Amino acid sequence: MAEDGRAARRPHGELVADVLAILWQAEAPLTPQQISDALGRDLARTTVTTILARLYEKGTLTRTREGRGFAYAAVDDAAGLAAGRMRRELEREPRRDLVLKRFVSSLSEGDEEELRRLLLETGESE
The missing domain is CATH 1.10.1220 (Arc Repressor Mutant)
Structure with missing residues (x-):
């Protein structure tokens, strides 16, 4: 915890690396909720979704329709x-x-x- 009582924030790049590591280990595309659960952190619902959307826009991830949202998979290792x-x-x-x-x-x-x-x-x- 930070001195002000909030959880210490990790660098954004580290969170992106953790998301990618989860996707590389997955045997199938994962939803943002599945990735958030795998991270085991208390993150805002939109945090993982935003990271995934940005990685998709860069061509790092593919996505497929899953219900009302998307499931994501890494394009490469x-x-x-x-x-x-x-x-x-x-x-x-x-x-x-x-x-x-x-x-x-x-x-x-x-x-x-x-x-x-x-x-x-x-x-x-x-």
């Missing part, structure tokens, strides 16, 4: 979301070659070897 963010950042830069060069030079030796292996593997499958 955590690795897929990170890869998408990396791709979008790369697409913004006019000097993609320079960005890639700096990215690769900043990798640990192990990560660089893994990237080389993955590139070779991808090239062989084409």
